[in-house]
Amino acid sequence: MKKLEVIILSITILSMLVTRTSSNERNVEFYDNISIAIHPCINDECLNFFIPIFRDDSSKCAFYSINHPLAITMLKNKSLIVDESNYWGMGIPRKSDGLMHHKYCYNSTSIVLGSYNPTIPNRDTFNIVVNLNSSRISSIFEKNFQGMLQNLKISPYYIVHNNESSIEICFTPSPTCRWLLLKTLGEAEQEVYVQLYVLSDPLIIEELRTLAKKNISITGIIESSSANNKEAVLLARYTKIVLEDSPLLIHSKLFIIDNKTIVTGSYNPSINAFTKNDEDLLIIHNTIIAKNLRREIETMLSLDES
Numbered sequence: 001m002k003k004l005e006v007i008i009l010s011i012t013i014l015s016m017l018v019t020r021t022s023s024n025e026r027n028v029e030f031y032d033n034i035s036i037a038i039h040p041c042i043n044d045e046c047l048n049f050f051i052p053i054f055r056d057d058s059s060k061c062a063f064y065s066i067n068h069p070l071a072i073t074m075l076k077n078k079s080l081i082v083d084e085s086n087y088w089g090m091g092i093p094r095k096s097d098g099l100m101h102h103k104y105c106y107n108s109t110s111i112v113l114g115s116y117n118p119t120i121p122n123r124d125t126f127n128i129v130v131n132l133n134s135s136r137i138s139s140i141f142e143k144n145f146q147g148m149l150q151n152l153k154i155s156p157y158y159i160v161h162n163n164e165s166s167i168e169i170c171f172t173p174s175p176t177c178r179w180l181l182l183k184t185l186g187e188a189e190q191e192v193y194v195q196l197y198v199l200s201d202p203l204i205i206e207e208l209r210t211l212a213k214k215n216i217s218i219t220g221i222i223e224s225s226s227a228n229n230k231e232a233v234l235l236a237r238y239t240k241i242v243l244e245d246s247p248l249l250i251h252s253k254l255f256i257i258d259n260k261t262i263v264t265g266s267y268n269p270s271i272n273a274f275t276k277n278d279e280d281l282l283i284i285h286n287t288i289i290a291k292n293l294r295r296e297i298e299t300m301l302s303l304d305e306s
Contacts, residue, residue: 027157027176032136034160034167038262038289039129040297042248046116047071049129053105053112054078060145061105062278064117064266066090071118081148094148098173098276101266106141109133113141113280114264115197115253125249126300128195128264130282136160137169141280144171148278161285168283177267177281178274182207184263184283185255193256193294194220194241197249198268199232212239223250248301256294260287 039049047068053059054074061075065086072090080091083100087093094100104113111134116127140158147154156174160167170177178201185192185207192211199205199222212218218239222232236243244250255263267273267281284290 027159028155029159029161030136032134032160034132034134034137036133036167036284036286036289037131038264038284038293039131040126040252040293040300041116041129042124042126042300043121046114046127046129047118049131050105050112050116050118053107053110056107059105059107060142062094062100062102062145062148064099064101064103066118068118068120079145081145092149094278096276096278098272098278100148100278101268101273102144102278102280103266104141104280106138106145108138109135111138111141113266113282115251115266121249123247123249125251126195128252128254130264130284132167134160137167140169144280165284165286167285168281170281170283172267172274172279172281173276175274177279178203180283181255181263181267181269181281184257184261185211187261188216188257190258191217191219192258193254194218194222195250195252195254195297196221196269197223197251197253198270199235201269201271201273202231204269205231205235208235208239221250225249256290259291259294261285262290262293 041049047070060079062081064083066072066082076090081094081100082091084093084095103115103117104111111132112129114127114129116129137160143154156171156176158169168180170180182203188211192208208218218241221242221244222236224243224245235241253264253266253268262284265280265282267279273279
């Protein structure tokens with residue numbers, strides 16, 4: 001496997017604003033210094049991107065599931081939240097109406113997150129991992145972490161940006177995240193690339209269908225083992241979406257829109273994701289990062305097929 005090139009962006013930030021979303025939930029808007037690295041990865045390649053932050057004694061983590069021996073060893077004395085259904089004695093079990101589906105670790109200056117759980121997979125598994133260096137974003141995830149520990153409702157929607165780029169962060173359960181995803185997809189002008197483990201939210205499926213009718217190209221991959229939703233299967237029939245049935249399991253939660261906007265995080269487009277689950281949705285607006293990520297994914301998948 002070709003070693004992945006780290007995609008770095010430096011953003012200069014200045015002050016703070018407060019605005020409202022169209023869903024009537026207030027969002028908090030910041031300017032800060034940020035670097036961003038996005039890594040498509042398979043199996044332990046993904047774990048390697050978490051190891052530096054695992055080593056920090058001050059780091060805190062929230063994982064839907066954890067059973068990888070190295071991760072267990074490195075996190076055994078850390079602040080850790082796990083989903084109640086996957087609790088086996090390590091960390092703090094999160095009880096909620098849905099799943100504690102986050103996959104993140106953070107300290108005071110950086111956070112690593114995405115679609116990867118530190119587990120031993122039954123088959124080769126493709127994921128997306130994002131590394132953000134930003135004390136402001138770390139403080140946002142600290143609010144989310146403490147909110148889960150104390151069962152407190154926090155603001156679901158934050159923006160960190162400058163005049164050139166922006167990062168939108170949304171936490172569920174909240175309808176704001178669904179609205180935000182629909183809004184972002186609706187801004188597509190040429191193409192939406194998808195790489196999804198699950199697609200079952202009827203409004204997201206309908207939005208992709210509407211875009212296809214406008215001659216916007218809908219391409220990408222949906223994991224076939226999870227594509228049991230009839231509407232998603234029908235969507236694949238009249239778009240360029242492929243239902244993946246290779247030995248490689250697609251576990252990503254990813255949209256790339258017009259090669260300039262990336263949507264990722266722990267959020268599968270489903271009803272439970274925004275109504276019941278603890279999830280994070282990350283939207284990165286930057287053309288250079290989006291184009292590089294698309295290129296890396298296509299290179300990796302072509303190598304896997306060869």
